[in-house]
Amino acid sequence: MRRRPLQCPFCDNYLAPPVDISMKALEITGGICACGAVYALDRMGHNLGEVFLDALTFACKGDIDKAMALTPEEYETETLDYDVHTNTVSRRGGRGGRSGKIIFVRLKDK
Ligand SMILES: [Zn+2]
Structure with a gap:
């Protein structure tokens, strides 16, 4: 692949490699794209649900109540395998479950 x-x-x-970001109560490793999409890294690929919620909250500028109230129609999301050493990604389906994952979230325009 x-x-x-x-x-x-x-x-x-x-995009730049994910960096540690603190916003209100939120601490994530990720970044922001020029188009308004945000991304969050799950280093081991084991906490996808949690990291996804963090990414959503980050997309809502740290507003977890707003993030929890979003419906799937209100955002787009994409998950890719990520290699922290080379800053490269691949579509999921790589060998084993040990690679990091990077989750992208972009709120749709209302
Ligand atoms: Zn973008």
């Missing part, structure tokens, strides 16, 4: 540089799945921007 071909690996490619970390890129936004919504606008194809190349």
Whole structure:
């Protein structure tokens, strides 16, 4: 499977490696794309549900109540396998479950 540089799945921007970010009560490792999408890293790929919620909250600028109230029609999301050492991603389906995952969330325009 071909690996490619970390890129936004919504606008194809190349992205910086995830960094530690604190926002209100939220602490995530991730970043923000120029198109408004956010991304969050799950280093071991074991906490996807939690990291997904963190990403949603991050997309809502730290407002967890707003994040919890979102319906699936109100955002787009994409999960990719991520290699922290090379800052590259691949579509899921890689060998084993040990790779990190990176979750993208973008709120749709109302
Ligand atoms: Zn983007």
